Amino acid sequence: MRIDIITIFPDYFGPLELSLIGKARASGILDVRLHDLRSWTHDRHNTVDDTPYGGGPGMVMKPEPWGEALDAVTADPPGGAGQAGAAPAVPRLILPTPSGVPFTQAHADRLAAEPWLVFACGRYEGIDSRVARDAAQRMPVEELSIGDYVLAGGESATLVMVETVSRLLPGVLGNRDSVDQDSFATGEMQHLVEGPVYTKPAVWRGHEVPPVLLSGNHGAVDRWRRDESLRKTARNRPDLLERMPAERLDRHDREV
Numbered sequence: 701m702r703i704d705i706i707t708i709f710p711d712y713f714g715p716l717e718l719s720l721i722g723k724a725r726a727s728g729i730l731d732v733r734l735h736d737l738r739s740w741t742h743d744r745h746n747t748v749d750d751t752p753y754g755g756g757p758g759m760v761m762k763p764e765p766w767g768e769a770l771d772a773v774t775a776d777p778p779g780g781a782g783q784a785g786a787a788p789a790v791p792r793l794i795l796p797t798p799s800g801v802p803f804t805q806a807h808a809d810r811l812a813a814e815p816w817l818v819f820a821c822g823r824y825e826g827i828d829s830r831v832a833r834d835a836a837q838r839m840p841v842e843e844l845s846i847g848d849y850v851l852a853g854g855e856s857a858t859l860v861m862v863e864t865v866s867r868l869l870p871g872v873l874g875n876r877d878s879v880d881q882d883s884f885a886t887g888e889m890q891h892l893v894e895g896p897v898y899t900k901p902a903v904w905r906g907h908e909v910p911p912v913l914l915s916g917n918h919g920a921v922d923r924w925r926r927d928e929s930l931r932k933t934a935r936n937r938p939d940l941l942e943r944m945p946a947e948r949l950d951r952h953d954r955e956v
């Protein structure tokens with residue numbers, strides 16, 4: 701997968717050099733390219749913002765630098781200009797914004813199947829709305845929110861989405877099972893949050909690991925883990941339980 705990130709703070713993405721994503725980039729699974737929006741300004745001060753039409757607080761990001769940046773970044777498709785007559789890849793443009801569609805694991809699953817994503821990180825009060833409208837004439841555009849709170853810009857949201865998507869790519873996580881057992885995945889654990897996890901020592905500061913986990917009885921361990929997930933979901937995320945199809949909860953589950 702190729703990921704392009706356009707931002708006025710490229711250094712914000714240092715973490716993408718680390719850990720799983722850093723390894724995926726080094727191994728070629730992931731091709732992440734950072735672009736400084738100011739490279740597409742032409743004035744002495746590298747201006748990227750201006751006052752909002754209609755008045756109001758703060759500043760808005762000017763459309764011209766964004767238009768030129770998106771033209772330049774999307775003019776260099778992965779795999780060249782189209783092998784043997786194939787159409788060149790078209791990127792999906794992701795615009796983080798507090799007013800976007802809530803980003804969920806389902807979005808991550810879908811985006812992980814895309815060959816090319818471009819993230820446009822806004823700042824100030826956002827990007828001139830004509831940028832998304834103009835881009836939509838040439839590529840799919842999605843405005844996504846990572847939560848109901850307002851960040852200072854799109855960089856943190858982009859880090860979250862890049863991490864969520866990248867960990868789903870084959871070869872990125874050493875243990876693929878970990879993904880399949882994600883609480884928000886579509887498998888057995890769907891609609892349930894993770895329960896408690898433990899490792900050695902068996903007793904730590906007087907706190908014992910639940911004996912069932914040391915029993916070697918895999919059936920009992922699986923049942924205990926599901927019960928604990930049900931309890932934690934009921935406590936922290938009753939909204940998820942309401943979404944769970946009734947047939948997915950057996951009589952035992954209802955008594956937990």
Ligand SMILES: Nc1cc(-c2ccc3ccn(Cc4ccccn4)c3c2)[nH]n1
Nearest residue numbers: 796797798822823846847850851853854
């Ligand atoms: N889930 C999210 C996403 C964001 C986000 C994403 C991009 C930008 C670009 C600017 N701002 C700040 C800002 C302030 C006031 C109104 C609008 N936006 C952003 C915030 N916040 N929360």
